[in-house]
Amino acid sequence: MKFDRKDILGIKDLSVDEINVILETAESFLEISTREIKKVPTLRGKTIINLFFEASTRTRTSFEIAGKRLSADTINISASTSSVVKGETLIDTARNLEAMNPDVIVIRHSAAGAPHLLATLVKQAIINAGDGAHEHPTQALLDMMTIKEKKGKLAGLKVAIVGDIAHSRVARSNIYGLAKMGAEVVLAGPATMLPRDIEQMGVKSYTKLEDAICDADVVMMLRIQLERQKQNIFPSLREYSQHYCLNTRNIKLARPDAIVMHPGPINRGVEISPDIADDPAYSVILDQVNKGVAVRMALLYLLTGGNE
């Protein structure tokens, strides 16, 4: 099929066909990263701007590597060094960048909807690299790619997502994506971390970790943001880890061949015990990072008209 989308703003807007095209394209790019010379000329002469208004190591690096492996010129702008501190609005920043004729702008922003605003303003392709608590589409795509590789399919699997669902863009994008692909999604977290009416998204939610991971094929643990403690949505890391940390004991409730995922960076001993995080029998955390580059290569390729 022809992939004629201008932007990738969220998984919510993508069709099953589009997700399949992205995943298949990504699979075909996996091999490039294993070569001795990890570079193809596909996007030579294209310019990609990574516009990051929020701190990020992994995602920004992943986008940068993805662009470079396709021979695009990649430029990183982070909030601390940009004009944002001088009081320039997102709109002005966008129009200035647009005037320099890049091909793709990758944006991460703490405000939900910021990539959507940008997409209405500029003619360039926009990729959402995470907006507030809204969506993180590339993370969900790399998660689905990882699951598909490990399990051979997505449909029919039971995926448990555990942690601070309310503040998680990873959770939202995965809920949309996995549900579209036919997986069953269940959530767990303290009641204060389960947002209102979340079950209307077609998921079940539990306040006990054990209830969610029971018979799960995939267990996805979310990072606890330490600063959330100030909002009184949980009393202490100590108590949280006693009830919501995935460990060698409770993982036995999941299917014996269950895989464990985490979008990173992990808080060892808080939401995931080191024994699980580092056990290759369960943990696919580094596979996720590996797939991230391929998925981002695929999106850069598709959005610049690669499959026309």
Next chain:
Amino acid sequence: MKILLTGARIIDPSQKIDAVMDIMIADGKICQTGLDLLKSAKSKDAAKIKIMELGGMVLTPGLIDMHTHLREPGQEYKETISSGAQAAVAGGFTSIACMPNTDPINDNRSITEFMKRKAVEASLANVYPIGAISKDSAGHHLTEFWDLKEAGAVALSDDGKPVMDAALMRHALEYAYSLGLPVISHCEDTNLSAGGQMNEGYYSTILGLRGIPSISEEAMVARDILLAEFTKTHVHIAHVSTKGSVRLIREAKKRGLKITAETAPHYFTLTDETLQTYNTRLKVNPPLRSAADVTAIKEGLADGTLDAIVTDHAPHARTDKELEFEYASNGISGLETSLSLSLRLVREGVLSLPELIAKMSINPAQILRLPKGTLEAGADADITVIDPQLPWIVDVKTFYSKGKNSPFHGWEMQGKAVLTIVGGEIKYAGPSLNI
């Protein structure tokens, strides 16, 4: 100079009039309402009378909007008293009350007097300043209510900086009541709403925007009802947006308490579902609520729980709205769409036309104790003429308000104010009116 308005359907809920009649105004006052004033007028000094033929039109007491923000002094780039008053008369309003959230806050007589003077200079609509409850609306120390009243303030409110301190609110209610000044409460528990961007529910969940729960409004509505009951005073609840608030106010009224309440057109027209494009023109406080809340607001209007329809006119410059949703200002520029949106309620069968006019004229006049909202002989000749059929399309570029921040841009409307008379003088005449 006399003006005879003839042929219109006159609706004056203050006198329970709904009939095709004539109305004569002279020297800025209403002199007579009745049948066939034209004949008797013609026989006498016909040459001195301006006759306006208004067949097919609806003529009402000048509409009153008891909740606007005019931004002057301090934020004249968003609106001035003059531009706001111009928007008011274009929207059919002859009198507007303006909230004290200017810069500086209207918390003393010099600001109130300044506002009154600016309104006189503009000479468009009647402008009634609302004074702050607390100094700088900071919620700590009462302002000088007596002084504010003498300077022309018609009510007291801390507007969007709600009085969180229940003891301060209690004293404000007692002190204001003794002076005959209504207290208007923007009900919002700011701890419950902290950081919130939109109504808390399914749509805030999928959009990843922090929610403002309906209880942040309802908890304060309940508190203020209890305070009014305990102190035997009156409280007016501003811009009611939730089903629970309607229920609380309905029960309070049943128990005979002195509670009045208002809502705004966007709360009976739009739901939080519309926010899915992150359109900042839809960002308002209180936020757009659920479909169930919209239904409850309509029921509250229909059964009289909600006494008044206000605009909550909150004009902003483009730069205040063309931002990430989180950083955009709250508010809708409402003066020039309020009447047309409210007329939809009549077509939907929620309100009769006289009931609607009451909520936009005599009811707010009574709440604010203004000698307005009536066509009785001797009253100020404040009159609104509405063409109930006129089709038009909202175009913010044509707004008289400096605030072009309307989510209704492009909407097809039916019905509009076509003539606005304030104190016997024509302050707005729509292009469709042949006079």
